[in-house]
Amino acid sequence: xxxxxxxxxxxxxxxxxxxxxxxxAQAILVRDAFPGWYLQLVQATFLFxxxxxxxxxxxxxxxxAKRLVLIGxxxxxxxxxxxxxxxxxxxxxxAVVGVxxxxxxxxxxxxxxxxxxxxxxxxxxNAQVEGTTILAILAGAVAGGWLADHSIILALTVCIxxxxxxxxxxxxxxxxxxxxxxxxxxxxxxxxxxLSRVLQVPRGxxxxxxxxxxxxxxxxxxxxxxxxxxxxxxxxxxxxxxxxITLSGVGLVVGAALTPRLIPVGHTIRVIGCGAxxxxxxxxxxxxxxxxLALLIQTICGSFGGMYVIPLNxxxxxxxxxxxxxxxxxxxxxxxxxxxxxxxxxxxLAASMTGVPVVWSMSANGLVLLLIVARLYLQQRSCQTSV
Numbered sequence: 001x002x003x004x005x006x007x008x009x010x011x012x013x014x015x016x017x018x019x020x021x022x023x024x025a026q027a028i029l030v031r032d033a034f035p036g037w038y039l040q041l042v043q044a045t046f047l048f049x050x051x052x053x054x055x056x057x058x059x060x061x062x063x064x065a066k067r068l069v070l071i072g073x074x075x076x077x078x079x080x081x082x083x084x085x086x087x088x089x090x091x092x093x094x095a096v097v098g099v100x101x102x103x104x105x106x107x108x109x110x111x112x113x114x115x116x117x118x119x120x121x122x123x124x125x126n127a128q129v130e131g132t133t134i135l136a137i138l139a140g141a142v143a144g145g146w147l148a149d150h151s152i153i154l155a156l157t158v159c160i161x162x163x164x165x166x167x168x169x170x171x172x173x174x175x176x177x178x179x180x181x182x183x184x185x186x187x188x189x190x191x192x193x194x195l196s197r198v199l200q201v202p203r204g205x206x207x208x209x210x211x212x213x214x215x216x217x218x219x220x221x222x223x224x225x226x227x228x229x230x231x232x233x234x235x236x237x238x239x240x241x242x243x244x245i246t247l248s249g250v251g252l253v254v255g256a257a258l259t260p261r262l263i264p265v266g267h268t269i270r271v272i273g274c275g276a277x278x279x280x281x282x283x284x285x286x287x288x289x290x291x292x293l294a295l296l297i298q299t300i301c302g303s304f305g306g307m308y309v310i311p312l313n314x315x316x317x318x319x320x321x322x323x324x325x326x327x328x329x330x331x332x333x334x335x336x337x338x339x340x341x342x343x344x345x346x347x348x349l350a351a352s353m354t355g356v357p358v359v360w361s362m363s364a365n366g367l368v369l370l371l372i373v374a375r376l377y378l379q380q381r382s383c384q385t386s387v
Contacts, residue, residue: 004115006172011108011129012136013166014074017159019140021097023238024155025090027148040223040349045091047345049098050338055191056184058331061106063182067173073104074167081159106330113321114176123314124260130310131256138249145242194324195332201323206379207316208336213372214309216340217282220348220365227358233291247295248302255306263311268380274308275373282366286359
């Protein structure tokens with residue numbers, strides 16, 4: 001197994017568990033009679049960990065060999081699962097998993113330019129990593145829903161075993177060049193300076209806003225499904241909800257596979273078009289008159305989402321390689337994406353607590369993404385440059 005294949009399998013196992021845990025947390029909340037809106041709060045603590053630690057995460061990824069950072073991230077995630085096993089508040093346990101995730105992510109994406117020899121190879125590597133991640137989302141959602149319905153203890157045990165397996169596989173990833181001169185004491189001002197530097201690059205602004213909008217919409221949709229399916233179709237068990245969530249992932253896998261063929265490097269008008277189509281699907285989804293049509297819209301939405309976000313990731317990684325470093329750029333990307341995701345989740349939480357119908361919240365989610373895509377189109381026209 002070469003280094004890139006080791007990374008793919010390790011990423012699959014880690015992402016598999018990342019997506020299982022939300023269903024296990026939901027099962028714990030139901031078992032312990034937490035209020036219905038508490039799942040949104042649990043998700044918010046995970047996102048807050050990303051935002052809080054972003055100034056240090058990129059430095060860690062560039063300061064040490066990235067395979068060691070990947071191992072460390074998996075170990076921290078195991079600690080969060082251990083807290084859930086010990087009976088800690090799900091918000092606390094999930095927040096610790098978030099700490100592991102914020103360490104893991106810059107190293108996962110930051111090592112791709114080291115493993116790829118050209119822009120086209122980097123795009124293909126991104127597509128394979130995204131495709132593997134989405135397959136893990138599919139399997140993790142199904143397995144998490146089923147295991148959570150049958151045994152919370154068994155589900156959490158599987159989580160720990162898979163994180164350990166991911167950490168072990170990371171040993172097979174080659175050690176990339178790292179900068180031992182990087183310091184941590186000025187992390188916050190340096191992070192803000194790096195963020196400003198990236199935002200001064202048109203391609204940096206374009207891709208940060210684009211990926212942030214995608215993940216904000218995806219995070220809100222993922223949580224909304226738990227509330228919408230019972231209201232719209234009477235579906236309440238975690239197993240069925242998990243199967244429903246996988247449909248967006250099926251579409252994303254298709255989109256990831258089609259991206260290198262349909263969207264060559266630099267064709268941003270096609271990227272913007274895919275984002276607009278994704279937003280339109282999100283806008284229409286909650287008004288589906290029947291389950292079959294809803295399933296079809298979810299799948300199509302995922303396909304357009306894959307073709308929208310993967311080219312943006314490749315653009316941003318090249319911007320990072322040319323400006324602040326591959327690890328730092330992913331930390332900046334995580335900061336931007338999770339700030340928008342947290343804003344979306346908190347808005348959905350507020351809407352839920354004040355009695356706003358979930359169909360209106362879901363439609364508003366699609367409308368916000370359409371506004372972001374419109375802003376990207378205007379930016380691309382005003383710059384008159386290919387990003």
